[in-house]
Amino acid sequence: MSSCIDFSIKVLVADDFATMRKIVRNILKQIGFEDIVEAEDGTTALQILKNEKIGLVVTDWNMPNMSGLELLQHIRKNPDTAKVPVLMVTAEGLKENVLEAVKAGVNNYVVKPFTAEVLQEKIEAIFRKLAAA
């Protein structure tokens, strides 16, 4: 099942809350990813995307200055990053956010709090689709 995920890619975790970044990092490690970078806001995330080869972005919706949605829009707008898969972390009860993100081209979303299994499932779905395309 996990065959479609390439665990050698670099994953970018964007969240303004350091504890949250650590949690997501732990879960990603548990799934099998090893190369993980963090950004505390959208602007930093874009900077990292510009300088490093990122294989997956896991971003929070709620961030000051540049929200996850805006980050996503920036990623999609730039031809260099347009194809980078983006997984949006959101909270239950915020349906409008999910719809906005989906319209803006998010690859998948996950609702907090999530388990390693759920996150793995979502990431697998992303890469399965990408492989099929």
Add this chain to the structure above:
Amino acid sequence: MGEAARSLEQTGLRAREGKYLTFVLAQEEFGLEILKVREIIGMLEITAIPQTPEYVKGVINLRGRVIPVIDLRLKFGLPPLEYGERTCIIVVDVNSGQGLMQMGVVVDAVSEVLNVGAEDLEPPPNFGRGLNNSYILGIAKTKGSIKILLDIDRVLSAAELLGLEALGS
């Protein structure tokens, strides 16, 4: 000199050692404690305040704050001088006895910042004329010239302000 220094110590005037901003008024050199000086600005347009003594030139807009400006020449009874390129307003913090307030004083020109040691200091002599003795912290004799060190709090003191009140009403 040694005797003078000792007498300074005795009268507690050693506290008057320190840095002074010196400036010119009618060819004479004066000094202000540097700690009192907020900034030095060029001439600004002054709005006159009615019914105030001649030496209260009025008020200026200092970055949105309205502060009064005093012409030191006129305050000391010296002949007026038309304001020119070298004319400056020294913005000082004055302790009026009711709190600190900012005021501007107009001087002919600003000279330098001078380090005055106790050995350069002499107690104020008796001037007579317009220059009230109590305005003076001391006389500094450096580099062959004499500077009159002003007690700006006194120059613009509460008593002076009361004088203003009396004149105004």
Add this chain to the structure above:
Amino acid sequence: MSDERPQPIPWAENLERLALKAVMLSTDDLPALGAFLQELEDLKSQLEASPLPEADTLVAELLTVTNRLVLQEIPAAVQALELLGQGVALLQHLAAGRPPQEVPEEWQTYRRLAAELLGAPPPETAGAAPAQAAPGGAVFEDPELVANFLTEAAEHLEGIETRLVHLEQHPDDLEAVNAIFRPFHTIKGVAGFLHLEQIQAAGHELESLLEKVRSGRQQVTPELVDVILFGVDLLREMLTDLQEALAASRPLRTFDLGPLEARIAAVTDTPSSRPRLGEILVQDGELSPGEVEAALRHQQEEEPGRPLGEILVEQGKVAPQKVARALVQQLSEAKTGEAAPAAIKVDLAKLDTLVNLMGELVIVQSQVRQNPVVLTAADQKLVRDLGQMSRITTELQKISMSLRMVPIGATLRRMVRLVRDLSHKTGKLVHLELEGEDTEIDRNMVEAIYDPLVHLVRNAVDHGLEPPEERQAAGKPPEGRLVLRAYHKGGNVILDIEDDGRGLNRAAILAKARERGLVGPGELTPSQIDHLIFEPGFSTAAQVTEVSGRGVGMDVVKQTVESLRGKIDIVTRPGAGTRFSLRLPLTLAIIDGLVVRLGAERYILPTVAVRETLRPAREDCFTVEGKGELIRVRQLLLPLVRLHRLLGLAGAGPDPWDSLVLVVEHEGEARAFLVDEILGKQEVVIKSLGQLLQNRPGLAGGTILGDGRVGLILDVGGLFALAG
């Protein structure tokens, strides 16, 4: 039929792309669904521009289904995809000019699918949660993570408090709402991962409350701010408990979330108090309360999500028409409920514009009245009407100015929390009393006095009031009393901060002031000593306490108050207490002024005092023995005040008939002020002239004019007094 086809259809191309995307859809391909959704929305907006019967509803339904699909609210995803495909095909029929009756079977299929999928509304909240719940294992119960969380959460809570203060002042600042929402959201999120159920639950309550604010369903009110602060406190307690539990390896305390929930319900209840269907049916006598209860239980246990009305009809308890009528009633009552508020919110900028325009209206009407045609008009009715108009204009202007006035209560109430916090921190017992909460003050003033007020309250608790033991030893009740009192007096707002503490320690103040070189060795009156605490950098606290030692001194308080054209006073009695009195002008620091020229200088007269401007005829100017110069303004003889002379300016000024006269009113009296010319009308910000010049008779202050120079604002009352 065919020649009536609406051709070409503007959205044909869009529809083509939609059809293509429909083919590509699969339930687990979010990007594809997203693209489809985008196309649908484009189509929807195009349809709004050029409507086509049936198509609008169809697109709306397709949007609903797609949205639910994205949100995983539709279990039968394959059916949903079928419906989307079918729907797009129908759209193509419609676009080609084929109405439903031409392709009845396809519509039937679609309607059947739609009825199955859209018939029952999706369960409201249950949606995403079950699939994600139950995070397993102790992977995250990592003390380091919890420690991180503690620090970060505490920081965020502090940030929330500061932002709330701002939000209360700017209830429309959406970014501020977001900035408060975000930390709650994150705290809740992280707590979820760390299995901190109670923190998560509290965070969730507050997040949901703020989500309502974000979406405009809930207004920012002082009550709302109070509730959020209450929540912040609760979270803080929980965090403290967590920290202690972590250190002592003990289980977490159980907190009661009931009070928080109740308070949230209390603030959110008002707007959405829509009567429930069951209640209406019971009121109408259609059902007994027991029947409704039974049906509700059935709904909850057997068919969650199914409307109550349907269940009742199916159970044969009530006729469908009755349900329909009750539903209509429910909606209309909800609507009237929403329309009820007696106050509306107005943009402050609009209000300022209104006040400005009123000022201009006053000027224009006085110009009209000075018009020679009007002045020589013999028509008594015209003269009377103009007089009436002038009175109305003045009244209007006063009212429009008063619109900017708000009760000071909200500001005072914000001290409640501060006092409580201070009481906790210092261990002193404080009973806070608020008086005169209805006292009105200019809105701009309210913001400006907040900081000084906070400082004075801090000061009163920290330095003024004694610890309980000390109070008891002094024969006082252990609980200290702090009064915040606001009232109007002589055109000012007085704000008292009064405590029954130990009073100022004059000996200590004097000693400190001497030590700091603030005063010489001479004698000072008690009042002078008291005022020393306003000296820059002065602090009597033996040690800088956590509470008051924030680097802002009483000098700043005094400066702020003075910059508002206010005054601060102290009355203190050793052992009995201290009262700080702020005397603040009622009106704002901004006034509407007429800029007039007197000699070389420009002066500003408050527009509100100016009744009219006129250029008198020579025969209307008199000099009367013992009364001085008089000007006849219609039937009235008004004393002429030569401002040049009154203010001691050079020259006597021009003659009135060569110049302009302003009819100025003060406390029911009128005078004719002679000026050189009127330069214009503008809103000016009043600035203090500083200690040295602030009490000049006839001057209210200064202002910075457009060219950066200072203009002097005239004090009408003072000028009247000077003129005698």
